[in-house]
Amino acid sequence: MTGELPVLLGLLLVAAAGTGAVLVRDPVRQSFVLSLLGLSLAALFLLLQAPDVALSQLAVGSALTPLMVLLSVRKVRRKARSERREERE
């Protein structure tokens, strides 16, 4: 049992981060939680002795995906702002 404790902790961390990513509704904050989820998944893969997958997860899940979400949010917000200005006129 004690041998499985690190994996159990890793699973709990992933479950907590995953639930957090769903519960946080603001896309900007969500991207940070998503990055945290990527990090905890990478830790879990490392604990399960899969360093190759952990590296992929670290690079894609905790850096690339949140960055793409942030850039998309920036584009959408800028567009929404200019449309709101249009409506007011």
Added chain:
Amino acid sequence: MTMRLRMWVLALGGLGVAVLYVLACLDLPSFGGHRHPYGDRAVRAALARHTANTISSVNFDQRALDTLGEESILFGSVLGTVVLLRQTRDEDRQQPEPARVAPSVRRYALFALPVTLLIGLYIVAHGQLSPGGGFQGGVVVATSLHLLYIAVDYRALERIRPLGLYEVADAAGEAAYVLVGAAALPAGWAFLGNFLPYGTFNTLASGGTVPLLNAAIGVEVAAGVVVLLARFLDQAVEIVSTDEEAEGRA
């Protein structure tokens, strides 16, 4: 179909999936364990071909065709992004303004950039020896370049990122993988067969075609991710629709 009926159908389907999933899970071998028939065979095959990292041997030798499929998926998605996020007729490009960066952020990012780049190149180069490989290292290399966007601003990033070259590199990486695979055919091997001499175990040149295919993936992924992020960054920073621009001037 009314909403109520739809919910019933959904519940029925969900219940079916749940029951089948639980039944399937009951039949799984227990977690961990010591019997790994596939793992044992993969390790034996990897050692026979002098590839120290079994995962790379599976990716680029034993299951090289699967990797070609995955690489093509990435290539296709980058191509799709380039088409979708292109500058359309009612959009204009605005020169990005020089941005102010906090000195501590700039110091940190400028220090982290070369270190990250080196780590990425190391991961690509040692794919056949240690954990990592073309995909992981390629993503790290691509993200390291974008630290320049954090350290300075978008114009600095654009200067070190001639996009046309990266687009060519993306296609060249994809083509190189297929060409190395096809080079096995005249040598009397199957497509993507490991036809090169295997070399000395645990050295950079070991593993036959594994380092070559690994490098091709590294180039493809690094260039592909740079192109992908460039399209997103262009849309977020530079490209504005014309009415948006008129608003800005008014």
